[in-house]
Amino acid sequence: MHALLAHARLMADYNQWINTRLYAAAAELPHDMLTQDRGAFFRSVLGTLNHIMVGDRVWLSRFARHPARHAALESFRRMSAPQRVDVMLHDTLPELTLARHQLDQTIIDWCTELNADALAHPLAYQSLKGVPAVRPMGSLMMHFFNHQTHHRGQVTTLLSQCGVDIGETDLLGLIPQCDEEPV
Template sequence: MTRTSHIHLMATYNEWMNNKLYEAARSLSDEELCADRKAFFGSILGTLNHLVAGDTVWLQRFATHPANYVTLGPIRQLPVKSLDQLLFPNIRELSAHRVWLDQQMVEWSRSITESDLDHTLHYTSMKGVPADRNFYGLLMHFFNHQTHHRGQVTTLLSQAGVDIGDTDLVILIPSEPGVL
């Protein structure tokens, strides 16, 4: 598996898992979704909003790559002031945006080339600190961050009595022919 095919796999996994997560979350009332569950971002809705905010900030940074990823163009304009910002006040609006964002991500992942991955990306953190990091390493952080917080939401949903089923990446990894 090449690095670019792995990135596309991770974008596809992200979309698949978000679909499962949001379907499960929509089974709860608005009150249950907004209830303070003592998680880092408070509620299920707060954590899901954080994921959208974080994904948006990273995609905006990735849009500055010299490859000039056309798919990321509309994401450049999205307003994110902080990572704990409640971008969408309810699961319906958040879910619609998540579907759109994931579609952009999957399409963008198809446009990344192997040579793009060795670029040093220059960006500024949310605290105003300049950074220079390897693009491929940042992509791995991006997908790991998503998995980390989806795991938190999965736990919060489980505590609320909602099981989202299998979540393992291995489900989407293609089978390889056996060696005899």
């Protein structure tokens, strides 16, 4: 399998796995602690979790316009993407958790549909400030997953400051072992 395609699928699985752990850990806190301004860029645990989803929805809306027209992204062709990075899509963790679960499955389904040709194809899009750009789809997808990881690290820190340890977060836990040592 094409290396970048295999990595995209691994990252989609990791995204779902780590979000399940992260949201379960966040659920240990009462709502007022989830929404308390902790001085983070998106202020609170809930604000940062919403930002990750906003970023995902913005990028998935862009990816939905790819000429391959992946079926898993059909709903993103019909909806408008958020226009600001600090939008609160969901005001409570249970609502956000349900939406996150659905979105994570969409990401897995989309990555299952991808092929090497789609990843190599350039994608034209506009930034939220209206600046046009054209970049390789595979590189944009790596940015998509990196953005999630970056902000989940911030949430992990915020949860730790509240006394909540989410446990193992490393991608290494999902990378399969090789059957043989190299020769």
